[in-house]
Amino acid sequence: MSVFNLKQVIVLITCLLCFPFSSLAAAKKTDDALKVASINLCADQFLMLLADKKNIVALSDLAADKEYSYLWQRAVGIPLTHGDAEQLLPLKPELIVAGRYDDIHKVHLLRAFGYNVEIIPLVENLAQVTATLEHIAMLIGEEDKGLALIQDLNKRIQLATSHLQNDSSNAAKKPVAVIYAANGFTHAAGTIHDDLIRLAGFENGATQLGMTGHGNLSLEQLLMIQPDVLIMEDSSNNKNSNAQVFLQHPALTRGLPNTQVVNIPANLWMCGGPSSVDVLEHLRLIYQDFQVKGHK
Amino acid sequence: MGFTSANIQYLIWPAMLILLALFFFIDIQLGPIAVPLGQAISYGLSSGSGTETDAVHWLIFSEIRLPRALLAVLVGFVLGCAGASLQGLLRNPLAGPGLVGVTNCAALGAVCTLYFGWAGLVWFALPLGGIIGACISVLLIFLLAGRQGSVLNLILAGVAINAVASSFIALALNFSDNPYAMNEIVYWLLGSLSNRSLNDVAIVAPFMFVGVAILLSRGAYLDALSLGEDTAQTLGFNPVLERTFIVLAVAMSVGAAVSISGSIGFIGLVVPHLFRPMVDYQPGKLLLISGVGGSVLLLLADICVQLISVNQELKLGVVTSLVGGPFFLWMIYRMRNEIQ
Numbered sequence: 031m032s033v034f035n036l037k038q039v040i041v042l043i044t045c046l047l048c049f050p051f052s053s054l055a056a057a058k059k060t061d062d063a064l065k066v067a068s069i070n071l072c073a074d075q076f077l078m079l080l081a082d083k084k085n086i087v088a089l090s091d092l093a094a095d096k097e098y099s100y101l102w103q104r105a106v107g108i109p110l111t112h113g114d115a116e117q118l119l120p121l122k123p124e125l126i127v128a129g130r131y132d133d134i135h136k137v138h139l140l141r142a143f144g145y146n147v148e149i150i151p152l153v154e155n156l157a158q159v160t161a162t163l164e165h166i167a168m169l170i171g172e173e174d175k176g177l178a179l180i181q182d183l184n185k186r187i188q189l190a191t192s193h194l195q196n197d198s199s200n201a202a203k204k205p206v207a208v209i210y211a212a213n214g215f216t217h218a219a220g221t222i223h224d225d226l227i228r229l230a231g232f233e234n235g236a237t238q239l240g241m242t243g244h245g246n247l248s249l250e251q252l253l254m255i256q257p258d259v260l261i262m263e264d265s266s267n268n269k270n271s272n273a274q275v276f277l278q279h280p281a282l283t284r285g286l287p288n289t290q291v292v293n294i295p296a297n298l299w300m301c302g303g304p305s306s307v308d309v310l311e312h313l314r315l316i317y318q319d320f321q322v323k324g325h326k
Numbered sequence: 327m328g329f330t331s332a333n334i335q336y337l338i339w340p341a342m343l344i345l346l347a348l349f350f351f352i353d354i355q356l357g358p359i360a361v362p363l364g365q366a367i368s369y370g371l372s373s374g375s376g377t378e379t380d381a382v383h384w385l386i387f388s389e390i391r392l393p394r395a396l397l398a399v400l401v402g403f404v405l406g407c408a409g410a411s412l413q414g415l416l417r418n419p420l421a422g423p424g425l426v427g428v429t430n431c432a433a434l435g436a437v438c439t440l441y442f443g444w445a446g447l448v449w450f451a452l453p454l455g456g457i458i459g460a461c462i463s464v465l466l467i468f469l470l471a472g473r474q475g476s477v478l479n480l481i482l483a484g485v486a487i488n489a490v491a492s493s494f495i496a497l498a499l500n501f502s503d504n505p506y507a508m509n510e511i512v513y514w515l516l517g518s519l520s521n522r523s524l525n526d527v528a529i530v531a532p533f534m535f536v537g538v539a540i541l542l543s544r545g546a547y548l549d550a551l552s553l554g555e556d557t558a559q560t561l562g563f564n565p566v567l568e569r570t571f572i573v574l575a576v577a578m579s580v581g582a583a584v585s586i587s588g589s590i591g592f593i594g595l596v597v598p599h600l601f602r603p604m605v606d607y608q609p610g611k612l613l614l615i616s617g618v619g620g621s622v623l624l625l626l627a628d629i630c631v632q633l634i635s636v637n638q639e640l641k642l643g644v645v646t647s648l649v650g651g652p653f654f655l656w657m658i659y660r661m662r663n664e665i666q
């Protein structure tokens with residue numbers, strides 16, 4: 031016991047002694063790395079990967095919610111805000127990143143207060159993931175870290191899509207996949223989800239129907255597509271809602287006898303970003319698994 | 327010989343039944359995709375001989391479209407019949423389950439059972455929630471407007487009950503930590519019949535049947551009541567007992583209906599007015615025909631929804647309100663002297 035106490039005292043004293051110097055050192059170091067805040071879940075993910083934790087002064091309120099935020103564990107201890115100027119003011123961010131669809135009034139207000147607000151464009155395909163990563167890394171002065179991450183992601187993407195060069199003969203009849211979430215929500219042409227499905231070797235059934243963007247696919251349409259693989263967004267809570275009850279409709283459980291149902295956690299899908307590469311790897315595994323089972 | 331009321335009485339029944347069958351037939355034809363119904367049904371009847379596409383078509387017909395059309399018939403019947411009963415009981419032409427707040431309170435009850443996870447406990451939890459909500463609203467109406475209350479009192483009580491119920495629905499949905507809250511608030515306040523299954527129909531139908539049976543059996547009392555409460559009493563009716571029966575039956579049928587469809591407005595208000603002249607202004611005779619009329623009107627509304635927006639998910643209540651709202655305005659215009 032006494033040893034611990036002694037240790038603690040030493041640590042405390044050291045900290046106190048070093049405090050003026052360490053804060054100076056920090057001040058020196060932040061010359062190139064900015065104090066940055068995010069008011070958007072998807073921007074949160076980029077910041078949590080790129081910035082040092084001590085340089086993130088605030089994240090969006092969803093950043094620590096594991097249902098939505100892939101990197102929720104990293105958000106622990108960082109202040110969360112709803113993006114209101116009142117909340118951000120005392121945190122003194124040097125840069126605020128926002129999403130394309132965030133409340134424009136909040137952005138205007140923050141800008142009126144003299145903040146530097148950068149709006150991150152929507153990530154609509156896999157190529158934009160690395161582009162966005164590079165862009166944000168440059169904004170917050172973490173170019174080296176960004177470059178390392180991009181190299182790593184590119185390596186993984188190359189591995190997951192190597193089949194595209196190899197088995198082009200297979201292109202004749204690709205298996206059909208459909209994403210299906212609560213309320214019949216799905217993702218079609220022009221979304222990163224669609225891009226990932228195709229890169230993994232599937233056709234997107236919703237896109238084949240002529241759908242674009244994000245929207246609802248009716249039960250009837252889903253039954254007619256009869257996809258080979260149905261990708262559900264796994265979400266553990268919120269079972270008590272009409273939207274979730276929808277997924278237990280007897281037509282859905284009985285009407286797709288030849289469909290393989292798989293789950294990909296919702297927090298991986300939620301944002302186009304580095305976690306999209308994880309989704310791609312998931313999908314690729316599902317594809318390989320289907321090839322084995324499907325051609326029995 | 328013009329159309330005497332006797333003539334119309336004879337004509338109205340076959341006409342309504344033909345319309346009911348016709349609209350039912352049209353409604354099950356409509357959906358996001360084209361389904362050859364004959365093939366699908368022959369597949370279903372031959373218990374599984376046909377192509378895989380036929381199997382899918384049969385499933386779409388039996389598990390998606392049939393429940394939708396059946397619910398339109400049942401919910402429409404309940405709303406029309408309950409509207410006629412309430413108008414007879416309160417002797418007030420502006421009483422309707424939507425206007426006086428019964429449907430919104432029933433929706434609130436259903437919302438509470440669903441979103442706080444009680445719906446899974448017992449099979450009848452959801453309709454029971456709707457019924458309890460409906461009961462509370464009917465009690466409130468009697469407290470606030472009373473049986474002898476003026477039209478104005480009734481309307482104001484309805485406005486207040488509706489406002490409170492719809493705000494509580496929004497509040498309950500927000501408290502339930504539900505990412506679909508906005509969507510579902512719209513669902514419960516505007517009503518929808520899509521994506522319901524036969525199981526859903528089976529759960530609510532018993533309550534609707536019992537409620538409607540009681541309402542239809544109270545026709546004689548409503549006829550007597552139209553001559554005044556004293557006269558009704560002299561004719562041997564026990565007003566307290568009769569009133570309790572009707573109120574509970576309205577709550578039971580409307581509560582069960584709304585717990586599955588959300589609150590669909592104006593059917594109960596409008597339908598009795600359309601048929602009242604055709605049944606010689608007899609509240610008793612009005613009950614059954616209003617029920618059938620409600621079914622026909624709701625089927626028609628659902629047909630419109632399917633035709634107007636295949637994928638946009640226009641809510642059913644939007645269509646009924648588009649028709650019912652102007653009708654209500656016209657009624658107020660016509661009754662403006664009485665109301666003052």
